[in-house]
Amino acid sequence: MEALKYIGAIISLFGSIFLFLGALGLIRMPDVYNRIQAGTKASTLGTILTLLGIGLIMPSWGGKLFILIMFVIITNPVSSHVLSRAAHHIGVNMYKNTVTDLLEKDENNTNSKPEKQ
Amino acid sequence: MIIKRFLISFLVFLAVWLLLTSSLQASSILVGVVVSLIIALLFGIKAEVFGEIKLSLKAIINLIAYTFVFIWELIKSNIDVALRVLNPSLPINPGIVKVKTRLKSKTGRMVLANSITLTPGTLSIDIKDEFLYVHWIDVKDCDLQCATEEIVKKFEKYLEVIYG
Secondary structure (H helix, E strand, O other): HHHHHHHHHHHHHHHHHHHHHHHHHHHOOOOHHHHHHHHHHHHHHHHHHHHHHHHHOOOHHHHHHHHHHHHHHHHHHHHHHHHHHHHHOOOOOOOOOOOOEHHHHHHHHHHHHHHHH | OOOHHHHHHHHHHHHHHHHHOOOOHHHHHHHHHHHHHHHHHHHHHHHHHOOOOOOOHHHHHHHHHHHHHHHHHHHHHHHHHHHHOOOOOOOOOOEEEEEOOOOOHHHHHHHHHHHHHHOOOEEEEEEOOOOOEEEEEOOOOOHHHHHHHHHHHHHHHHHHHOOO
């Protein structure tokens, strides 16, 4: 029982390290899309590990924690996708070293076609 | 189709109830069965999300395999992001690329887009018909075919069997 508590605490610690790295990514990354990338991935695994650690410390909470993990896995990518899509729609500037933007190109193509006809 | 949606949504609601209450007393299970029966009859039969999964042995095996592939990719992506953030020179080479998917069902495409977001260095931004627009943190110099190969293939082969 004691050993399980220590393992849980260590796993929770790893989770908070990932959450910290996600926060650091938010500061260090140059534009909105890269920031969302860092934020989404790190916060997903960070939250999952933290909840797993709590589950090992408090085994009777297992079911609820499992549901929380499932909801985090389903909703986290959806919210980041919607944020980045909205950012692209209103034309937030991209990082200066960005290589390609095919979405921009395709949108310009479809928007300009009806005007010519 | 409606029966399948009803059955799967009923089982999902009941599983959520059992996990939330985490008790196996007859009274609590009975309440759960009645409540999830009513919700499944009212809303479950209209929810397309529950109807598109295939119910065969092959699909279930693929679902289990997909879960493990997904967890492995999630861990890899986190280590990848952590190394990029901690590297003083910040090695990023971002861009938005276009990939093509063979999946037909809406739920399959949704799961694919979510999986792409949680894998190393990619973030799905938009979907138009069968083309997904993906923000890639480290763009390799390649075209539609090769980007599809790199980003989509590893999930598509499982999701194709699960959702079709």
